[in-house]
Amino acid sequence: MLNEFKQYLLGIGKSENTALNYCDKVKLYFKWCLDSFGSEPQQLYRANVLDYISYMKTIKRYNPKSVNNHLSSLRSFNEFLIASGRQTELAIVKNDFMKILNYSEILNFAQTTTNTK
16 A cells, blocks of 8 residues: 555655655554554544554654654545545544744743743
8 A cells, every 4th residue: 555655645746755755654653553453554543643643742752843744644645545535534634733833932932931930
């Protein structure tokens, strides 16, 4: 299925590097599913995706950008599953992605907390 996914990504204009990176991230999700449930998934399930997000944040301690990279890969895989008729619903939604603060937001936060002391 990952070879089909890679071909799908190339077909929608993703670069070879992007396609390989996305496939690697999906393989990591498959490995997590195999370790957690004893089998690789044929579809993405919302509850499992939420558990995987929690795993990435708490066990693996991935930073927000890394979590979002994994989610982007899984979202594309989800879209592939829908396009190929293997799945009908989205399992990853916009709110699953973590907010990444930019430098000015960090400075603003630091000034706010300093001024309240």
